[in-house]
Amino acid sequence: MELQKGAFYLIEDIDPEKIFTAEDFSDEQRMIESMVADFTQNEIIPNLEEIDHQKEGLSRSLLAKAGELGLLSADVPEEYEGGEMGKISSAIITENISAGGSFSVSFSAHTGIGSLPIVLFGTEEQKKRYLPDLATGRKIAAYALTEPMAGSDALAAKTKAVLTEDGKYYVLNGEKIFITNASFADVFVVYAKIDGEKFTAFIVDRDTPGFSIGPEEKKLGIKGSSTCSLIFEDAKVPVENLLGEIGKGHVIAFNILNIGRYKLGLGSVGLSKSAISYATKYALERQQFGIPIAKFGMIQNKLAQMAAKTYASESLIYRLVGNIEEALHGKVDGREIGAAIEEYAVECSISKVHCSESLAYVTDEAVQIYGGYGYTQEFPAERMYRDARINRIFEGTNEVNRLIIPATLLRLGMKGQLPLLQAAQDLAGQLISLQVKTSSGGEVPLEVEFDMLNRAKKLFLLIGGTAAQKYMKKLAKEQEIIEIMANMCIEIYAMESALLRAKKALAKDAASAETKIELAMAYIYDAFPKLENWAKQAIAYMFESNEEVRTNLSIAKRLSKYQPINIIDIRQKIAKKVLEAGKYVV
Template sequence: MMSEVLKGGEFLIKDAEPQSIFTPEDFTEEHRMMAKMVKDFINNEVLPKSEEIENQVEGVVPTLLRKAGELGLLSVDIPEAYGGMELDKVSTVIVTENVSGQGSFATAHGAHTGIGTLPIVYFGTEEQKKKYLPGLASGEKLAAYCLTEPGSGSDALAAKTKAVLSEDGKYYILNGTKQFITNAGFADVFIVYAKVDGDKFTAFIVERDFPGVSFGPEEKKMGIKGSSTRQVILEDVKVPVENVLGEVGKGHVIAFNILNIGRFKLGAGCAGSCKLALSTAVKYATERSQFGQPIANFGLIKNKIGRMAAYTFAAESMVYRTAGMMDKILGDVKGKSGAEVAKGIEEYAIEYSINKVFASEALDFVVDETVQIFGGYGYTQEYPAERMYRDARINRIFEGTNEINRLIIPAQLLRKAQKGQLPLLAAVQKLMGEIVAPLPPVEDVSGLNREKEAISRAKKLALMAAGLAVQKFKEKIEQEQEVLGMIADMAIEIYAMESSYLRAVKTGSELQEKYVKIFVAESFAKIEKLAKDLLAYVSEGDEQRTYLAVVRKFAKLPPVNTIKLAREVAEVIIDNLGYKA
C-alpha cells in the first residue's frame, strides 16, 4: 500500500510521495470498528460520570480504567503473549484520539497505557513482562511514571532520587521525591528513575505496597482536575534487584524513548480534542441566535470555523502520517532486543516532537476560538468550552515543554547530520549554488500546484537560514536558543504543510484541497517571517541584503483567497455539525 517511507528528518531535504504516507482514509474495517468502540465507551460509560471524575470521587477513574481494560483499550501496545492485543500504532492513535473526549480520564488512560506500561513492554525482562503486563493489560493493575522531581523538570538527568545497593546485594534502597505524578492516587505499579550511587541514572519498577512508599496530597490544578496528580515519596524503599528495568546507568535510554512515544501519543490526543472542540463550537453556533439569525451565519464566525478546521486537518494528517512511519520502523525490529527497539523508536524523535508542539498549539488555538464563539457563556462552567480551555493548557507542558521540544528538533537534526544519517550539509551546499538563480513564475495555480511550490520553497528557506546559522555559530549554536527555536518552528510548519498536502493529493478530496490552501497560505507566511527574522540576526550589511532579497524572491507566490475558502469550508463543517475530512 505504501511506497518508500522517509527516514527521520528527511522530509526537510526530500519530497515524499503521496502514496508513502498513511492517512485516515487508509483505515481498515478493524480500525473503524476500534474507533466506534472507543467513542461508544467514552459516550456511554465515561461522559455520564464526567462530574464525578472532575470532583475526584474516589474509585470512579480506576473503575472506568478497568472497564476500558475489559474492552482491550489498555492493551493495544502490549504483546499477545502477555495478555495484550499487539496492534499497530495506527490503532494506538485511534484509541488515543477518541479517548480524548473526557480530558481527565484521557490523562489517566494515557499515563497508564503509554509512559506507565511501555517501559516494561520495550525494556522489561521476560520475568518482568510475565509478572506485570497481564495485569496492566486487563486493568487489574494500574501504572504511573515517576521522572519529574521538585527541582528537576525538563532537566531530568539532574534528578536527586538515589538508589544504593543493600549489603546483601538483594535490594536497591531508594530515597527521594517525585513531583506531579499522574495516577499516583491509585496506581499499583510505578516506573521510577533514580541514580545508583548518586550518578548512574537507572529505571526501577516499584510497587505501591513496598514499605516506604507514600504520597503527597492531590495537587489543585488549573485543568484536568479529575486526574490524580500527587507527589510520590520514597523513604528507604527496598526494591528487589530483579526490578531494575533495563541496565544500571542506562535509564536515560528508557526515559527518552518512552517520552518520544509519549509526545507522539500526546499529539494524537490533541488532534482528537481539536475535533471535539470544533464540533462543540459549531453546534453552539447553529443554536445561538443574535440579530434574528444563528451566529453560524456570520462571516467572522465562519472564518473562525474554517481556520479551526484547517488546523485540525493539519494536526490529524501529521499524526497519522507519523503513525504509519512508526509502524514501518517498529515492524522491522519486532521481536528484537530493547536496544534495537529503542533505536527504532528514536528514528522519528524529530517528528514526535513536531507532532507534540504543533498539535498542542493547534488545540490551544481551537479551544480559544471555541470559547470566543460561545462568548460570555464560554467563560462559565455551565458550558463545556470553559473546561476544554483549561484542560488543553497542560499539553504544552506535558512530555517536555514545547520550549524543550523546540530545542530537541534542531539538536536531533544536527546529530543525525554529524553521524552521516541525514545529508543536511550536502543539501545546504547544493542549495547555496541555486538560490541566486531566477525562479520561474507560478502561473498554474490549479489544484494544489501553488501549495506544492510553496512547500518546496519553504524547505529551501529553512535550509538556507539554518545553514547560515550553523555556519555563523558552529558548535556554539546550542547556546543560541532563539535561533534553534526559529529553526524548529520552520521544520514544524513544513512537516504540517507537507503532511496536509500529501494527504489531499492522495485522496483527491475537494474539501481537503481547501484545507490545504488555507493552511499553507498561513503557514508559508510564518516561514517567510521566521526566515527574515533569523537572517536579520545571523547576517549584516551586503550579505544580509542579499539573503533578504532571496527571501523576497521565494515569497513571490500568487495570493490565495483564504476568506472565500474559509467560508466555503465552514459551510461544510456547519452542515455536518462538526469536523469532516
C-alpha cells in the same frame, strides 16, 4: 509503504502514496474507532462532573471497564493477555478517548508512559509478572520521572539508589512530583541514579516499604486526573525490579517520552475535533440579532481556521504513526525498538508542539464562539479550555521540544546520518536556476502549493545552514535562532503532511478530495507567510554587514514569494461544510 527516514522530509520529496493517512484505516480499525467513541460517549462523558471532582474509585472503575473491552491492551503482546493491535490502532484509541476530559489523561498515562517501559524494555520475567494485570486493568501504572529541581532536564534527577550489602535490594531516596495516577496506581516506573551517578529505571510496587504518596495537587485543568508526589525514604526495591540496563535509564526515558509526545499529539487532535463539534452546534443554536451566529462571517472564519489547523495536525500525526508502525515491524529487542523510535525523535517533538498549539487555538476560539457562556462551567468550552493548557507543558515543555528539533538535526548531520549541511551548501547553485510558480493555469491542482513547500525547505536550509556555519557548537546558546529553526521545521512538516494527504486523496477520487484540498490550502496560505518573517528576523541577527543582510534578504524574499489566493472564499466553503455536518469534516 516505503519508509522515509526521520527528518529527511527537509531534504527529500515523498510520493503521497507512501504516507499513511486517516483515510487508510482498515475496517477493523474503523470498528475500534467506533467502539472507543461509544465507550467515551456512554461511559465517560455522563460522569465528567464526578470525574472532575475525583469521586473515589470512579476513574479506577472506568479503567477496569476499558480493560474489559481490550482498550488498555493495544500495545501489549498477546502472550501477556494483550491485544497487540499495532501502533495505528493504539493511536486511534488514544485520539478517540480524548473526548473524555480528565479521564483520558489517566487512561493515556496508564497505557502509554506507564505500561510501555515494561512492554518495550522489561525482562521476560517482568513482562509475565506485570503485563497481564496492566493489560486488563487489574492493576494501574504510573510513570515517575519529574523531580522538584529537574523538570524537563530529566538527567538532573537527584533521587538516589544504593545496592544493599547482600545484593538483594536497591534502596531509593528522593522525591518525584506531578505524577499522574499516583493516588491509585499499583505499579510505578521510577528513575533514580545508582550511587548518585548511573541514571537507571526501576519498577516500584505500591506496597514497597519506605515508599509513600503525597496529597493531590490542585490544578488549573484536568482536575479529574490524580496528580501527586512520590516520596522515597529508604524504599527497598528488589534487584529483579531494575528495568533495562544500569546507567541506561535515559534510553528508556527518552524513547518513552517520544512515544508520549506523539500520543499527546493524538489526544490534542481528538480534543480539537470535540471542541469544533461543540462550537459548531452552539453556533447553529445561538441567535443574535434574530439569526444564528453561524450565519456571521467572523464565526464562519473561526470555524474554518479551527478545522484547517486540526486537519494539518491530524495529517502529520497519522503520517508519523504510520512511519513508526513500519519502523517497529518485526522488532522485539529493546535496543532495536529504541533505535526505531529514536529515528523519529524530530517528528515526535514536532507533533507534540504543533498539535498542542493547534488545540490551544481551537479551544480558545471555541470559548469565544460561546461568548459569555464559554466562560461558565455550565458549558463544555470552559472545561476544554482549561484541560488543553497542560498539553504545552506535558512530555517536555514546547520550549524544550523546540530546542530538541534543531539539536537533533545538527547531531544527525555531524554524524553523517542526515546530509543537511551538504544540502545547505548545494543551495547556492540551485538558486541560480530557481523558478517560482505563481499559477498552474488551474490544470494541475496543488502544483503551486507544492512549489511553495519546496521553496520553504530551501528557506530553512538557508537559515539553518547559516546558523550551523556561523555558531557551530555554540548554536545551543542562540535560543532565539534555534526557536526560529524549530518553527520553520514544524510548519514545513505540517504543510507537507496536509498537502500529501490531499494529493493522495485526489489521486483516488477527485470529488472526495475537495474538502481536503480546501483545508490544505487554507492552512498553507496561513502558514507560509510566517516563514519569511522568521527568516528576516534570523538574517538581520546573524549577518553583520549591511551588504550581507541585503543579499540574504533578497534570497529569502525570492524563496518566500507567493501569489495570494481568495482565502476568504475557501474558508467560507470549509465553514459551510463544517456547519452542515455539525462537526469537523474532511
